[in-house]
Amino acid sequence: MAAKSIISRPVYGTLSPQPGKHHLFIADAEGALAISDMAARAPAGFFEGAEIVFIAGPDGKHVAELEALKPAQFHQAPSFASLLPRLKQTLTNAHMGLRLYLGGTEGLIGQAMQVALEAGIDHTSMQTEHRGSLARRMQCVHCKGITENVTTQPATCAHCGLLLLVRDHYSRRLAAFQGVCINAEDRSEIPPMEEAFP
Amino acid sequence: MSTGTTKLDVVVSDVVPVNELVTRFHFRRRDGDLLPTFSGGAHVVVEMRDGDRTRLNPYSLMGSPLDTREYTISVRRDDVGRGGSLFMHRSVKPGLEMVISYPVNLFSLDLRAKKHLMLAGGIGITPFMAQTAQLAGEGGNFELHYTCRTASLGTYADVLRERYDRRIRLYHDDREERIDLDRLLSTQPLGTHLYVCGPAGMINWVRDRAASLGWPSEAVHFEHFAAPQPGLPFDVTLAVTGKTIRVDEQQSLLEAIEAAGVDPPYLCRGGVCGQCETNVISYDGKFIHNDHWLSEEDHRSGCKIMPCVSRFEGRSLVLER
Ligand code: FES
Numbered sequence: 161m162a163a164k165s166i167i168s169r170p171v172y173g174t175l176s177p178q179p180g181k182h183h184l185f186i187a188d189a190e191g192a193l194a195i196s197d198m199a200a201r202a203p204a205g206f207f208e209g210a211e212i213v214f215i216a217g218p219d220g221k222h223v224a225e226l227e228a229l230k231p232a233q234f235h236q237a238p239s240f241a242s243l244l245p246r247l248k249q250t251l252t253n254a255h256m257g258l259r260l261y262l263g264g265t266e267g268l269i270g271q272a273m274q275v276a277l278e279a280g281i282d283h284t285s286m287q288t289e290h291r292g293s294l295a296r297r298m299q300c301v302h303c304k305g306i307t308e309n310v311t312t313q314p315a316t317c318a319h320c321g322l323l324l325l326v327r328d329h330y331s332r333r334l335a336a337f338q339g340v341c342i343n344a345e346d347r348s349e350i351p352p353m354e355e356a357f358p
Numbered sequence: 359m360s361t362g363t364t365k366l367d368v369v370v371s372d373v374v375p376v377n378e379l380v381t382r383f384h385f386r387r388r389d390g391d392l393l394p395t396f397s398g399g400a401h402v403v404v405e406m407r408d409g410d411r412t413r414l415n416p417y418s419l420m421g422s423p424l425d426t427r428e429y430t431i432s433v434r435r436d437d438v439g440r441g442g443s444l445f446m447h448r449s450v451k452p453g454l455e456m457v458i459s460y461p462v463n464l465f466s467l468d469l470r471a472k473k474h475l476m477l478a479g480g481i482g483i484t485p486f487m488a489q490t491a492q493l494a495g496e497g498g499n500f501e502l503h504y505t506c507r508t509a510s511l512g513t514y515a516d517v518l519r520e521r522y523d524r525r526i527r528l529y530h531d532d533r534e535e536r537i538d539l540d541r542l543l544s545t546q547p548l549g550t551h552l553y554v555c556g557p558a559g560m561i562n563w564v565r566d567r568a569a570s571l572g573w574p575s576e577a578v579h580f581e582h583f584a585a586p587q588p589g590l591p592f593d594v595t596l597a598v599t600g601k602t603i604r605v606d607e608q609q610s611l612l613e614a615i616e617a618a619g620v621d622p623p624y625l626c627r628g629g630v631c632g633q634c635e636t637n638v639i640s641y642d643g644k645f646i647h648n649d650h651w652l653s654e655e656d657h658r659s660g661c662k663i664m665p666c667v668s669r670f671e672g673r674s675l676v677l678e679r
Contacts, residue, residue: 280549
């Protein structure tokens with residue numbers, strides 16, 4: 161689990177079954193394991209009122225485990241962007257009592273949280289669990305472009321090409337970490353690039 | 359002077375009977391200035407000089423927060439209570455000079471909410487008078503469900519209907535009208551916040567149903583004006599001053615401490631705000647914890663007590679303060 165360093169750095173918990181009848185799960189890749197681990201502790205019939213939305217990793221694993229939970233609805237999407245319209249639609253029509261569970265990478269949790277916040281769910285009432293890659297979604301503070309799946313420190317902005325120091329400073333509004341130019345004084349200075357967020 | 363409860367010198371500018379049980383009181387500042395601004399849901403603590411006794415009761419401000427020329431409260435007469443409401447009804451007349459605390463809000467609106475769903479029972483309507491006025495001024499989205507025993511005891515129901523029309527739903531006990539709570543709670547759009555003020559039974563019912571229907575506790579707000587419960591008299595020693603004082607049947611521990619000349623902090627006098635928390639140094643006997651502040655573990659530990667509502671039965675009790 162990602163360690164807490166500065167105040168805006170999100171902290172994640174462990175998914176736990178909440179009371180109520182409607183449960184919406186959004187997970188990617190190994191986030192599926194957070195759901196199946198939680199299922200072991202869930203009361204009987206819990207998944208009868210559950211909808212699971214899943215973005216499988218490149219290896220396509222874990223689909224069967226989730227289907228085995230027999231949720232009321234199971235839906236797969238190739239990417240977060242592709243499930244966004246459906247998610248927005250679900251949340252617009254949802255009522256109080258819907259509980260949200262997010263499992264997987266920080267990028268997935270952050271972006272889903274952002275949509276849910278807009279829909280009126282308080283972030284303290286969402287269940288989150290970080291699983292899998294530590295890859296970050298990063299905003300370049302210079303060109304404002306967002307680069308997905310950043311695993312190195314420093315990282316190159318996919319938009320303007322600047323070499324960025326990936327900070328722990330996190331924006332809930334953007335669901336992204338801030339990347340700040342690491343060699344603004346002298347561009348020829350190239351610090352070694354390390355795998356920091358595997 | 360207590361923490362957060364700086365006082366205001368006021369004069370009673372009007373006393374208006376509302377129905378057979380409820381009377382409204384208007385206060386203005388004695389110096390003619392505007393009163394401090396407040397937000398919907400705030401209360402003031404009214405000091406009553408009743409002979410050689412000082413009573414301090416909290417009452418919700420029910421006027422519009424947009425008008426601070428005067429404060430208004432509504433007091434329901436409780437003939438079997440400890441006497442504060444009777445004092446207000448019998449002895450408080452226009453022109454009387456009184457002292458009240460600054461407003462404190464322990465029941466404020468969460469203005470991030472997309473919708474505000476309010477449930478009132480009986481005199482629990484008062485904080486909503488101010489909250490609806492505040493929201494209406496801001497174009498806020500709200501809906502108020504109000505239960506009362508009979509139409510004639512539906513305090514301000516007519517005013518509310520007149521002002522807000524269909525946003526107000528009334529339920530009369532004598533006509534067997536009941537809130538369909540589960541349905542109401544299950545059909546609210548995401549982002550709704552729930553507010554409930556009324557008798558303890560109603561608050562517990564609503565909080566309980568909301569929790570089991572999946573409402574996160576962050577979206578459920580409640581105001582509980584628990585009057586201190588009477589009980590057996592007991593003695594208490596205050597370690598700092600070495601004073602030993604007696605708490606009468608009808609008096610709260612906090613009131614007894616105040617009567618002994620000590621000025622402990624308080625805000626709600628109803629066991630919810632945490633302000634009056636006091637350490638227990640030693641005891642021989644049993645606590646009757648009536649507060650909603652301390653955890654069960656705190657209650658069991660015997661290390662802490664909330665003197666505004668809790669009592670004690672036994673041989674000896676020594677408090678830090
Ligand atoms: S004064 Fe608020 S808990 Fe005692």
